[in-house]
Amino acid sequence: MALSIEDIKKIAHLARIEVSESEAQVTLTKLTGIMGLIEQMQAVDTTGISPMSHSQDVVQRLRDDVVTKTNERALFQQNAPATADGLYLVPKVIE
């Protein structure tokens, strides 16, 4: 499946990464090379092979439903680009 410049723009939008026209061209070339490498997989017959998502066959642990965290909002918000009254500020989304 050959990638097109439209594909690059679409996935860049899905990934929320702005790309300029010239960046899109360069990206297309590099990603085409990488996808060429990835296409080697298609030669393998994987009929009946169960997918492996994790190396250890373990089940998710459950813990007791007790409070484990303390409120560290002020400390955490020191890293935030914009806050006010303990809230994170973002551009207006509702007119």
Add this chain to the structure above:
Amino acid sequence: MINSSLKQFSQMLAKKEISSVELTQVFLNRIDSLNPNINAYIALDHAKTLAQAKAADARIAAGNVAPLTGIPIAQKDIFCAKGWQTTCGSKMLANFIAPYDAHVITQFDNVGAVNLGKTNMDEFAMGSSNETSYFGSVKNPWDFDRVPGGSSGGSAAAVAARLCAAATGTDTGGSIRQPASLCGFTGLKPTYGVVSRYGMIAFASSLDQAGPMAKSAEDCALMMNVMAGFDERDSTSLNREKEDYTRDLNKPLAGLKIGLPKEYFAEGLDASVGKVVMDAIAEYKKLGATIVDISLPNTGLSIPVYYVLAPAEASSNLSRYDGVRYGHRAAEYTDLNDMYSKTRAEGFGAEVKRRILIGTYVLSAGYYDAYYLKAQQIRRLIAQDFVEAFKQCDVIMGPAAPSTAFKAGEKVDDPVAMYLQDIYTISTNLAGLPGMSVPAGFSNGLPVGLQIIGNYFDEARMLNVAHQYQQVTDWHVQMPEGLA
């Protein structure tokens, strides 16, 4: 003195031949003189570091001593350390001060080890040369024109140039073992789930694993005793009994069965690297090991599979960098979506963007079965290759990297060529197996690593296998000329 083993440093401290403050100052002085050129460290805080050393001296005076108490350790900048700038090599986190400690950092703090500083790395651990770091490339201490490998390139250069007693690294596709090979020291990637990933900035969560980077196998065993262990804060941390990784170091190797996978010695391997590796194998025969020819037929597929799964996981993990709660935010934007897109365009470097885009593509509607599912199926075939192989041998050996350190700039514009650096290391990450690289000699003055791959949870045996080799060879204690 800087070439001492962790055990020797520990004995010097115990006998009060030197204090932790003095020892730490020796390394800080070396860092101050050599780091501006090598660029192994990207965050230093002498006051914080020396305060820890002072506390270690108080511990030692009180007789409350653990094997690494007072020993200065370099920490890869992927580990959150409270109050330290923690960037993961990215502009995105250039101003991020970690508000909490990673489990690995806590473990070192608990034994009274000293944090020397945070080491440079490829951005978000995506790279094999340390050239994708926002904070600049790192020089290979053996040849300043060459790369140290990556992604743990800063830790690698710090160990090789003796800018620390030992260091931590992480390995998603070879990021401990390939730099260990290129910089000539001992590095271990443990079995997936042995070291907690809590507070370790995520790249590909089903593959990421932290491990020690140090001069010798014995040093790595002592580091593992600190780093390994169950942590309920990491959902993939394995609840196993605590191990002493030094317990088998002195066992003789007579009767050891070493598997040599033919795929690891095929086309693509630099002949001079292959020769060094075969010389090491010959040494093992002298130590009483027997050689078994094995096959890992799906080795070649590990790279395509990895470059589906790792970017897919990365595209999800890195979606958290949106300019809202922490990290970089673009200065100008028109609305929320524009803020996300500009923030991420500015904050991420080219390789990280490429991997996010690949991951987004392979997970997008209509392509999931062809790429992601297919890759997960082949991942199982790769893991099964190892299950079959370990029916015939105790450990697997081969090269850790296909070549010695390459020149800076040589592969940085060719992602596919860069990805092939990890041909011998990626399959163990996919299978979740432990692997290590051990110094085995030189080719044209550049170090070559021997890779040892073990079965699940067989780290103590691998360390034994490496340690016995290091009793009869001195590759691991050699250091670059001019840096002594």
